[in-house]
Amino acid sequence: MNVSIVGATGYGGMELIRFLNNHPQFKIKSLHTSSQFGRSLYEENAHLMHMKDTLEEIDPEAIAKKSDIVFLATPSGVSSQLISEFSDLDIKVIDLSGDLRLQTPGEYENWYKKPAAPQHIIEEAVYGLAEWNAEAIKKATIIANPGCYPTASLLGLAPLFTEGLAGADADVIIDAKSGVSGAGKSPSAVTHFSEMNENFKIYKVNQHQHIPEIEQQLGRWSSGLQPITFNTHLVPMTRGIMATMYIKVNRETSNVELKDLYETVYENHPFVRVQPLDRYPSTKQVYGSNFCDIGVDYDERTGKVTVVSVIDNLVKGAAGQAIQNANILMGLEETAGLWNSPLYP
Ligand SMILES: NC(=O)C1=CN([C@@H]2O[C@H](COP(=O)(O)OP(=O)(O)OC[C@H]3O[C@@H](n4cnc5c(N)ncnc54)[C@H](OP(=O)(O)O)[C@@H]3O)[C@@H](O)[C@H]2O)C=CC1
Numbered sequence: 001m002n003v004s005i006v007g008a009t010g011y012g013g014m015e016l017i018r019f020l021n022n023h024p025q026f027k028i029k030s031l032h033t034s035s036q037f038g039r040s041l042y043e044e045n046a047h048l049m050h051m052k053d054t055l056e057e058i059d060p061e062a063i064a065k066k067s068d069i070v071f072l073a074t075p076s077g078v079s080s081q082l083i084s085e086f087s088d089l090d091i092k093v094i095d096l097s098g099d100l101r102l103q104t105p106g107e108y109e110n111w112y113k114k115p116a117a118p119q120h121i122i123e124e125a126v127y128g129l130a131e132w133n134a135e136a137i138k139k140a141t142i143i144a145n146p147g148c149y150p151t152a153s154l155l156g157l158a159p160l161f162t163e164g165l166a167g168a169d170a171d172v173i174i175d176a177k178s179g180v181s182g183a184g185k186s187p188s189a190v191t192h193f194s195e196m197n198e199n200f201k202i203y204k205v206n207q208h209q210h211i212p213e214i215e216q217q218l219g220r221w222s223s224g225l226q227p228i229t230f231n232t233h234l235v236p237m238t239r240g241i242m243a244t245m246y247i248k249v250n251r252e253t254s255n256v257e258l259k260d261l262y263e264t265v266y267e268n269h270p271f272v273r274v275q276p277l278d279r280y281p282s283t284k285q286v287y288g289s290n291f292c293d294i295g296v297d298y299d300e301r302t303g304k305v306t307v308v309s310v311i312d313n314l315v316k317g318a319a320g321q322a323i324q325n326a327n328i329l330m331g332l333e334e335t336a337g338l339w340n341s342p343l344y345p
């Protein structure tokens with residue numbers, strides 16, 4: 001099966017290339033750029049010097065003729081415009097941006113401050129939280145790949161909500177931290193070395209665009225969900241997300257019960273690894289891999305559960321989950337091309 005990547009020169013695009021080069025069924029057919037067509041991929045990306053591909057312009061009709069799937073790894077505000085051209089063509093689309101995740105155009109415009117995609121396309125797009133939406137993903141034409149923070153948060157929260165231990169009044173608090181590659185390839189005043197080195201920053205306080213995305217999915221599991229508290233921090237490391245979450249549960253529980261619950265829920269989901277009792281994950285144990293590692297603890301004093309969830313933002317948080325979704329969509333093994341161990345130490 002042939003695949004194309006739009007936004008191939010960005011961090012998400014290059015991570016797609018890294019995994020697709022080792023994929024048993026998918027072959028990279030073309031790589032697309034908005035600003036560098038005609039140049040060789042390796043010219044600005046020395047680590048890809050072994051690849052001879054030339055970057056091509058973004059022509060949806062030409063892409064649909066050569067490929068079965070196109071990955072859009074473009075900044076927000078791009079696929080909301082491009083998607084209309086692809087949706088009339090015979091090609092599956094997997095969008096890594098936030099453009100097709102929110103079910104209401106007004107909500108997208110409110111949080112992203114950009115024009116939304118057409119309503120009928122938003123309705124057609126399937127939310128690609130792979131562990132929780134596989135049946136819909138199998139039948140999808142357009143997949144909205146989840147955001148990095150929502151992936152870590154929702155995988156950690158899901159068992160409590162789907163198994164009835166937490167409900168609408170769970171008073172969810174998510175305290176999340178990310179490595180700097182989450183902000184993409186372009187350097188900025190916030191992310192350059194002397195700003196980030198030996199520093200720890202909170203940003204977008206109570207304003208992050210992933211708030212409605214997390215609430216939307218939690219609301220599917222628990223109707224009438226009260227608003228959540230969600231805040232994000234930048235950590236001076238390249239990759240990794242840790243979401244530490246606090247959830248009020250509706251009855252007493254124990255760490256043994258919680259561990260059993262999480263293990264049972266994720267029994268048939270190889271990319272989610274539940275930690276042993278009294279162990280909590282760190283970002284390095286998933287570095288470069290498609291794993292999401294989760295640790296849980298019940299605090300008897302407060303009646304709250306603490307969930308710690310870690311992913312690599314560029315893999316399970318972006319390119320890895322996008323390929324996992326492509327595997328499910330094409331009827332392949334979910335793990336095809338993704339079953340590598342984390343890079344450690
Ligand atoms: N980084 C992360 O951890 C995650 C990112 N995402 C999302 O994935 C998407 C890609 O992110 P990331 O790779 O980090 O971003 P980058 O900024 O690293 O890369 C984006 C790429 O998109 C291309 N691009 C820029 N403007 C346009 C345009 N107008 N039309 C078409 N292509 C354009 C650029 O390449 P060129 O100039 O060659 O066209 C650029 O290399 C974003 O929407 C991001 O929010 C989601 C989850 C995690």
Ligand SMILES: CC(=O)N[C@@H](CCC(=O)OP(=O)(O)O)C(=O)O
Binds near residue numbers: 076180184
């Ligand atoms: C560290 C960092 O800056 N992370 C980015 C994640 C961006 C992203 O993934 O945005 P969409 O999912 O909405 O496309 C942020 O917090 O905005």
